[in-house]
Amino acid sequence: MNKYFISLTCLIILLITLFQKVGIVNSATKPERSPNLTIANVISQANPVDLKRLPLGDGKISNSPKVGWIWACRIDPNAGGAFRDGNWIKSDGTYDFTAKPIVQGKVNWDYRFKMSRQGNKRIFSTNDLPNHPTGIYPIAPNSEAFLYDRNPNRIAPQNMQVELPANPQLASQPSCASGAVGILLTGTVLFNALDALGRDAVAHETQDVCQGHPQEAGVYHYHSATTCLPDQTTKDGHSTLMGYSLDGFGIFGRHGESGKVLKSADLDVCHGHTHQINWDGKQISMYHYHATWDFPYTVGCMRGSYKMSDVMTISGPRPRRREGFPPQDFGNAPPRRPNLAIAAQKLGISEQKLRDALGAPPPNLEISAERLGISEQTLRDALGVP
Known part of the structure; x- marks a missing residue:
């Protein structure tokens, strides 16, 4: 009876050990989360600020x-x-x-x-x-x-x-x-x-x-x-x-x-x-x-x-002014932000009127076009954006 009890106990210990090892392997193969998310979770344990809803x-x-x-x-x-x-x-x-x-x-x-x-x-x-x-x-x-x-x-x-x-x-x-x-x-x-x-x-x-x-x-x-x-x-x-x-x-x-x-x-x-x-x-x-x-x-x-x-x-030292990013550094990058003075001239309005219509960046071009009484495509063409 004692030998049976000892054998059963050893078997249970062995099974627990195996399950623990499997758990470790499985957790190790899980994909890593975003580092920002990992940091946020650690901080949020004692942080009353909701990092998922920070005011813009x-x-x-x-x-x-x-x-x-x-x-x-x-x-x-x-x-x-x-x-x-x-x-x-x-x-x-x-x-x-x-x-x-x-x-x-x-x-x-x-x-x-x-x-x-x-x-x-x-x-x-x-x-x-x-x-x-x-x-x-x-x-x-x-x-x-x-x-x-x-x-x-x-x-x-x-x-x-x-x-x-x-x-x-x-x-x-x-x-x-x-x-x-x-x-x-x-x-x-x-x-x-x-x-x-x-x-x-x-x-x-x-x-x-x-x-x-x-x-x-x-x-x-x-x-x-x-x-x-x-x-x-x-x-x-x-x-x-x-x-x-x-x-x-x-x-x-x-x-x-x-x-x-x-x-x-x-x-x-x-x-x-x-x-x-x-x-x-x-x-x-x-x-x-x-x-x-x-x-x-x-x-x-x-x-x-x-x-x-x-x-x-x-x-830092002032870099030389670049009209666009060099192709060797930037690949298929978009150009720099539109020249608003040129865009306003194309539209036949003042630059200030264009700025007021665009509002705070980033602008909603559909709403901005409505403010100007033009189509969104006309505004995009003037700004030179896709």
């Missing part, structure tokens, strides 16, 4: 400081960028961050970033190559991302040195946010929330798993706080420092006091506020910016003074 920032461009908007110094309505919206952009004015295709690849770089404090100055030296892997650029023609955004640019090392105030002061009035607004602790440049056309860059542009991509001069950059830089918190739940704005103020993660996950509505017109923070090892009451999941993501306007020379430095 299109049109939230102001001419003065405004909570939840961006006061941008400049946009270029004729610039290039993502040329087609995917199904992650919803008709209700939201987008699904977890559904965006990403630029594939895992390229490691020769990261060189140094930050030091000398008296009242904080000195940065960086080659702008991040301390994390990036996707492969230019975007591969056989990738899903290429269907929406055919970024032809290559990541290139830079030579950036800037000196920011170590103890920044609030300016008497806020000022507009330049295209490049700061440097994150990954050693990489942070741009504002907009693409060159003035749309919500995080929503429209396809980027790699760290939410970065290069511009024409090869400057790798983010438009929000990268998820590849952990949003760590202190004992009281407040996020730690993630980078610096060009006015010298710190950019902290997405958690405020008591660990609250912040939204734009919780912050001021420039996307920051003032309270006790850890600054260079000391607890002081000081203004600082915060990252959020919603637009404008980091810096909505500049709360302190900054130098245009620093903006130019971290923006």
